[in-house]
Amino acid sequence: MNDRLSFYRKRNSPVHALNPFTKLILVSALIFYGLTAKGFWTATLMVAFVLLPLALASKLLKEYVGVALKVILPTAGFMFVMQSVFIPGGTTEIFRLGFISVELETVQRSYLIASRIFLFISAFVLLLLTTHPSELMSDLTRRGLPPQFAYVIISTLQIIPQMQAKAQTIIAAQRSRGLDTESSFFKRAGLLVPLVGPLVFGSLVEVEERAIAIEARGFTSTRTKTFLHDIPDTPADKFIRWTLTLFIIISLAARLWLS
C-alpha cells in the first residue's frame, strides 16, 4: 500500500531550507528561461549544470536521477523518436525507412522539444522532492492564494492514496466472497460493478463528511486567518527571488531588443 502520494523526501539540505515560494520561483525561472532561450543546447546544459548540482545540493541525487531515468527520459525519448520519424518538413534527409524519411531539421526540432520537456518535468520533480506539498500550499495561501484552491490540491494528494487503499480492501472483500479476479478478460468485465460500486459510493460519502468536517472548523470564515506552522522566509530567500525575477526580466528584454 502506498502511504502518501507525495514525492517529498526529507533531508537536511540548503535547498530544503529555502522558502517554498522561493523554490517555486526558482523552478518557474528555470522553466521560463529554458523554454524561451534560443540556444539549441540551452535546456540540455541547464539540466546538466543547474538541476543536477541542485539535486546534489539537496542530497537527493540518487532519487532525482532515478525519476529522470525511469519516468522522464522514456517520456521525452518517446516524443523525440515519434516526432523525428513522423513529422515531415526538413530538407536534409539523413536516412529512409521505407516510405518514411527522416530529416536532419526534424530531428533537431524534436530534440529541442524533447530536451525542453525533460527540463520542464525534471525541474518540477526537484521542487516536489524538496518541498512538502502542504508546506507549499500553506505558504502560498499566506501570500494570498485562495484557500479553496489550496484545499483542492492538498485534498487530492490525500484522497488518492486513501482511495487506493480502499480499492485494495474492496478487492479483498469481493474475492473473499468468491469473486474470481484471476479469470479471463471477458469474465473480468463483469467484475467492474462489484469493485467500482463500493468505491464510488464510499467516495461520495467521504466527500460529504470532509466538507462537513472542514466547515465545522470554519473553513469559509471570512475573518483573517492565522497559521499554525511558521514557514521561514529569510532575507536570503527574498534576495534569491528578486534576483531571479530580475534575471528573467533582463533576459526577456534582451531577447526583445536583440532580435
Added chain:
Amino acid sequence: MNIEISDLHFTYPSGVQALRGISLTIEAGEQVGIVGQNGAGKTTLVRHLNGLLHPTAGEVKIGDWDTRKYSVAKLAARVGYVFQNPDDQLFSRDVRTEVAFGPKNLGYPKEQVEALVSEALEMTELADKTEANPYDLSPTWRKMVAIASVIAMDTPIVIFDEPTTGQDAASVARIANVIRVLRERGKTVITITHDIDFCAENFERVIAMSQGRILLDGKANDVLGQEEILAATYVDPPQLARLGRRLGFKETVRNEEEFLAALKNMSA
C-alpha cells in the same frame, strides 16, 4: 474442517513484521474470539485463513488445502470472511441480490442459492428488507447485510472482523444470535473483537495476541482471568470478571449466570 497453522511468519512489503511465529490448531465447530491491541496482528492472521495473504514462512492449512496452492475465490468455499466495513463490499441494488452474490460465485445450483439466501436473511432479521437498496439502510443494517452475504455462502468456517464496532445493543444482540445459530450448525466461527464483554459472552475459546505472537490461548475463563498478561496487550478483563476478582471469587466469571453462581457459592 480443521484449521492448522504452523510456525506462521508474515512480513509486509514495507518491512513490518506482523506475525512472528504463530502455531495454532482450530478444530471444526470451535468458537474462537481473538483479542489484542491494535497492530497485534489479528487481521493479518485471519487474512491468511482465506488466502488473502500468503505466509512469508510457515504454513496454513484449511482442511487438506494449503492456502498457498488455492486462489482466494476457491478458498471462499471453505472460509467466509465478513469485513469490518460493510461499505467495502455492498454494490447491489437490493439486499437479496447482494446476499446472493457470494453463493452464486461459489456455483451452487439455483434452488440452493435461493434457499441459502432466504435462510441467511431470516437469521439476520432482514426478511422484511429484501427489496431495499443496501445504501438506504442504516449502517447497523448494512452491517447485517454484509453478514448475511457471507453466511449465505454456507462455508464451514466463518470469520468476523470486529463485528460489533459501531453497533447498537440491538444489533450486537442480533450478531450474537447469528454466532449462536452458526455454533448450533457446527460451523467454526473466528471473531476479532475489541469488545471484551461480547467476547466473554459468546466465545468458548479466546486467543490474546500481542506484537505478532500469541500471548494466551485457552478457555475463555482462563484467558480472560489473566489480568497481568492481558495488560501487556491493552486488554482489560470483562467488568464482571474484575468485580468477581475484587469480591474474592476463586474462578474467573464471564457472564451474569456465572457471577451469580459464584456469589451463591461464596455465601453458602
